[in-house]
Amino acid sequence: MKYHLVTLGCQMNISDSGRVKSYIEKLGYSFTDNPHEADLLGVIACSVRQKAIDKVYNLIAVWNRQKKDRPLTTFLTGCILPDDREKFLKTFDMVFDMRDLTKFAEMLSEKIHEGTYYPKLSREEQAYQMDYFWKLEGRQPDKFEAFVPIQNGCDKFCTYCAVPYTRGREVSRSSSEIVEEVKCLVNAGFKSITLLGQNVNSYGLDKKGKELTFAQLLDLIGRYGDESGKEFFVYFTSPHPRDMTDDVLETVAKYRCLGKWIHIPIQSGDNEVLQRMNRKYDIDRYRSVINSIRRILPTATIFTDIIVGFTGETLEEFSNTRKAMMEFKYNMAFIAMYSPRPGAKSSEWVDDIPKDEKSRRYAVLSEDLKAVSSQYTAQMVGKDFRILVNGHDRLEGYLSGLTEGKIAVRFKSQNENLIGSFVNVKITKSSDFSAEGEMIN
Numbered sequence: 209m210k211y212h213l214v215t216l217g218c219q220m221n222i223s224d225s226g227r228v229k230s231y232i233e234k235l236g237y238s239f240t241d242n243p244h245e246a247d248l249l250g251v252i253a254c255s256v257r258q259k260a261i262d263k264v265y266n267l268i269a270v271w272n273r274q275k276k277d278r279p280l281t282t283f284l285t286g287c288i289l290p291d292d293r294e295k296f297l298k299t300f301d302m303v304f305d306m307r308d309l310t311k312f313a314e315m316l317s318e319k320i321h322e323g324t325y326y327p328k329l330s331r332e333e334q335a336y337q338m339d340y341f342w343k344l345e346g347r348q349p350d351k352f353e354a355f356v357p358i359q360n361g362c363d364k365f366c367t368y369c370a371v372p373y374t375r376g377r378e379v380s381r382s383s384s385e386i387v388e389e390v391k392c393l394v395n396a397g398f399k400s401i402t403l404l405g406q407n408v409n410s411y412g413l414d415k416k417g418k419e420l421t422f423a424q425l426l427d428l429i430g431r432y433g434d435e436s437g438k439e440f441f442v443y444f445t446s447p448h449p450r451d452m453t454d455d456v457l458e459t460v461a462k463y464r465c466l467g468k469w470i471h472i473p474i475q476s477g478d479n480e481v482l483q484r485m486n487r488k489y490d491i492d493r494y495r496s497v498i499n500s501i502r503r504i505l506p507t508a509t510i511f512t513d514i515i516v517g518f519t520g521e522t523l524e525e526f527s528n529t530r531k532a533m534m535e536f537k538y539n540m541a542f543i544a545m546y547s548p549r550p551g552a553k554s555s556e557w558v559d560d561i562p563k564d565e566k567s568r569r570y571a572v573l574s575e576d577l578k579a580v581s582s583q584y585t586a587q588m589v590g591k592d593f594r595i596l597v598n599g600h601d602r603l604e605g606y607l608s609g610l611t612e613g614k615i616a617v618r619f620k621s622q623n624e625n626l627i628g629s630f631v632n633v634k635i636t637k638s639s640d641f642s643a644e645g646e647m648i649n
């Protein structure tokens with residue numbers, strides 16, 4: 209028996225797909241790249257973006273046509289909005305929430321069409337199901353870079369975001385399981401491990417007094433890093449500015465294995481927009497977080513996420529985001545042009561910034577980003593950096609990798625054996641977001 213799986217969406221969906229694969233293989237299926245030879249066809253979907261939804265419709269149309277030629281079963285899981293769920297129940301054989309995966313075998317044999325719909329479950333019931341899910345073996349998509357889920361769901365309800373409606377309430381995974389998984393990955397040779405969650409720094413708040421705080425969890429991992437004597441980095445994404453505390457940053461500062469890279473989404477530099485987004489912080493609060501990062505982790509790089517053209521964003525409000533970009537000097541910003549996500553609160557509001565204007569703001573802010581990030585990369589020239597080599601560069605004869613702060617660096621080498629290991633590189637040249645150098649001993 210063979211199965212084929214298509215994964216759409218973010219790092220969390222990719223991480224989920226590792227557990228789905230290991231579960232299905234335990235049922236006796238083996239993976240095939242070729243959907244035409246599969247008996248079981250599945251999608252781990254992100255129904256948050258229309259593009260992904262269109263792709264799911266195309267896939268299921270093709271798969272359902274194949275049913276005329278051979279018996280096959282289709283399923284859909286992942287982040288599915290309530291409205292999409294209703295529609296997809298008409299086209300897929302099975303639609304279920306990720307936390308229902310452990311009932312998959314029963315659903316398959318009993319021909320049960322629909323899993324438990326999470327809003328019908330209490331937070332405790334959701335936590336109970338997630339505990340089962342997290343106990344499954346997490347296959348990694350790469351040989352030296354791994355993702356470890358530490359939390360599921362979100363309680364923040366930003367108005368532009370559908371995650372709380374697709375993944376449910378915030379539930380923290382057991383800290384002992386997380387540390388155990390990190391240890392296994394390090395022992396298996398993984399060099400870069402990212403702790404994943406929608407709000408990593410509110411880790412443990414749903415189990416106050418019964419579970420570690422996020423800083424305590426990092427401390428355990430940091431201590432293990434010191435004791436193991438191995439070289440690896442542990443990162444986390446994404447923290448929420450409202451919940452960021454100095455003890456988290458101090459813990460990162462204390463241990464070598466905790467990567468000096470902070471991804472802290474700002475979304476907008478304007479207080480009015482932040483309020484409309486329901487981000488639960490203002491720019492003064494955000495500034496104090498950045499100041500703490502600079503003070504406690506002076507070598508850290510800072511990445512962010514920004515939305516331009518959010519409903520009602522005036523030119524003045526946009527200019528405040530430009531000011532924030534210049535003030536906080538990000539190394540990287542993932543800039544998105546606002547588009548309403550079905551199911552999210554803001555999708556009920558008029559999307560009143562024309563597409564051309566969103567594109568213009570995107571281009572302007574991208575130029576601002578280049579201006580600030582290139583200041584950092586220019587300062588790298590002449591210095592030595594430890595690089596985790598992750599593959600071939602686009603330029604022939606070069607390998608590339610990432611610094612501890614996730615700045616891309618390329619260097620001349622044809623030695624493929626270096627991929628997946630750390631090397632020292634002296635930087636000789638820089639560009640807007642990356643650098644080039646020569647390998648040294």
Ligand code: SF4
Pocket residue numbers: 362363364365366369370371372406407448
């Ligand atoms: S954007 Fe807001 S609502 Fe969405 S996952 Fe992040 S914190 Fe939660």
